[in-house]
Amino acid sequence: MAEQVDEGLPEYIHIEQNDFFSRKHKKQKEEDIATCECKFENSDPDSTCGERCLNVLTSTECTPQYCPCGIYCKNQRFQKCQYAKLKLFITEGRGWGILADENIKAGTFIIEYCGEVISWKEARRRAHSYENQGLKDAFIISLNAHESIDATRKGSLARFINHSCQPNCETRKWNVLGEIRVGIFAKQDIVAGTELAYDYNFEWYGGAKVRCLCGASSCSSFLGAKSRGFQEATYLWEDDDDRYSVDDIPLYDSEEDKPHPKMLKTSDSLKLDAIPEEKHDHLMMDACSEAEHQPDPNILAIVPHCSVPMEGQVTNDMKTEENEDEALVLQETNQTFVQKNAMISRIRSNSACRNYYIQTTPLSNKRSLNYSNGRLKQPVQKEINTKLFGQFLASTEAREEVDGNEERKKQAASELDSVYNEIRPAIEEHEKDSQDSVSTSLAEKWIEASCMKLKAEFDLYSSIIKHVACTPRRSFIEAGPAEGGNEATLKK
Numbered sequence: 001m002a003e004q005v006d007e008g009l010p011e012y013i014h015i016e017q018n019d020f021f022s023r024k025h026k027k028q029k030e031e032d033i034a035t036c037e038c039k040f041e042n043s044d045p046d047s048t049c050g051e052r053c054l055n056v057l058t059s060t061e062c063t064p065q066y067c068p069c070g071i072y073c074k075n076q077r078f079q080k081c082q083y084a085k086l087k088l089f090i091t092e093g094r095g096w097g098i099l100a101d102e103n104i105k106a107g108t109f110i111i112e113y114c115g116e117v118i119s120w121k122e123a124r125r126r127a128h129s130y131e132n133q134g135l136k137d138a139f140i141i142s143l144n145a146h147e148s149i150d151a152t153r154k155g156s157l158a159r160f161i162n163h164s165c166q167p168n169c170e171t172r173k174w175n176v177l178g179e180i181r182v183g184i185f186a187k188q189d190i191v192a193g194t195e196l197a198y199d200y201n202f203e204w205y206g207g208a209k210v211r212c213l214c215g216a217s218s219c220s221s222f223l224g225a226k227s228r229g230f231q232e233a234t235y236l237w238e239d240d241d242d243r244y245s246v247d248d249i250p251l252y253d254s255e256e257d258k259p260h261p262k263m264l265k266t267s268d269s270l271k272l273d274a275i276p277e278e279k280h281d282h283l284m285m286d287a288c289s290e291a292e293h294q295p296d297p298n299i300l301a302i303v304p305h306c307s308v309p310m311e312g313q314v315t316n317d318m319k320t321e322e323n324e325d326e327a328l329v330l331q332e333t334n335q336t337f338v339q340k341n342a343m344i345s346r347i348r349s350n351s352a353c354r355n356y357y358i359q360t361t362p363l364s365n366k367r368s369l370n371y372s373n374g375r376l377k378q379p380v381q382k383e384i385n386t387k388l389f390g391q392f393l394a395s396t397e398a399r400e401e402v403d404g405n406e407e408r409k410k411q412a413a414s415e416l417d418s419v420y421n422e423i424r425p426a427i428e429e430h431e432k433d434s435q436d437s438v439s440t441s442l443a444e445k446w447i448e449a450s451c452m453k454l455k456a457e458f459d460l461y462s463s464i465i466k467h468v469a470c471t472p473r474r475s476f477i478e479a480g481p482a483e484g485g486n487e488a489t490l491k492k
Ligand SMILES: C[S@@+](CC[C@H](N)C(=O)[O-])C[C@H]1O[C@@H](n2cnc3c(N)ncnc32)[C@H](O)[C@@H]1O
Pocket: 010, 093, 094, 095, 096, 097, 136, 137, 138, 139, 159, 160, 161, 162, 163, 164, 210, 211, 212, 213, 214, 254, 257, 259
């Protein structure tokens, strides 16, 4: 049975505590330690840091030695790795998944989403690097506006929990000894043998679209289909308009995905030997597809390493990781910053994760996702041809004013793009996560750049309207033919 499990198991390093990649774990200052007012009473099991505990109410774990309940404190679940019993299993079409190995009550802390804590810049760099190396599974989630957790190389069993549009679990952020940590919690009572899933809430940002195989009746068909990026990119323009045909947009079926080559040797304590032999037709989110996960030779080979010492497992050195990072940096230096299907999923507190939308232009929410016979259509930016208008105007001043305004509009748009790039994590976090706030200075910077762009657009369009309406127009003969063969529109 154990051999069966190791066969095809993705290569990763099992950890049960976050690994800080570029900084140390924060040292909790004494004045920052929140002490609750609970008091252990033999007769009342709820007296020890249960639902009424002030720390529990604020999603903060009690600090050992400071909790009045001492060893009886029940609010140190992350610290003590008090996880529910889980089993790894192979889904049909979605790779590995996790089953509840016991009945789980609604609200229960199930497991921590562990991984490497990295900056969002590093997350973006890694996402592109992983993508370039053919790694299709997304394991990077956001922790807050500045940092992400990457469970690609190091993680807990939580890295195997799949997405569902109708999930039985959710993510929640907790403050543990001064650090924010992400836990998977049961949204409802879960019966043993049921697959666990939460809504990734992917924010798709380009490239191939991953078909969602969660099987829920309310399934949105693609991972990230509800995100702004996806909706913008798949906006359906006029029907029967061949220009927007998307026959060649690449679709990625998870069922075609192939897990990593030869995998990690795990200790028995991980319960990796518990994959059930029978098919899991009863599972809530069993896949619709028949295909199996196959090994993918393109996927980055990662040397097994365990930061939590495990029986029979050799602790690897950092060299491999460093070399790998160097390779990633080199590779990235060589690559152009073309949109690819790199996935960084970003968790928002107490609910989900999403992908970065790697695009410099902020997207509007106004468009909705549309399909035409199951096909998605590409967006086209509709721009006013100011050059054409300029040629239409007789006065040099009018033409110069329109040209100048267009130039200012372009500058404002590019400034907004660069501000957006600079503060994107904070903006995204703010939009999707009521727990995180954008700092006032960032918000002001963003608002100022947005206003400048709106003003520049307004100035441009009003100058066009003003001059077209009020200044004498040149005849087509005088203006000469416009670029793009728009002669007809130039004639008076
Ligand atoms: C965090 S991993 C989950 C574990 C993954 N199944 C594995 O075998 O390693 C996320 C990846 O699993 C796959 N996946 C998860 N949920 C899915 C779903 N509902 N439909 C299709 N693929 C899914 C996608 O490839 C996604 O990028």
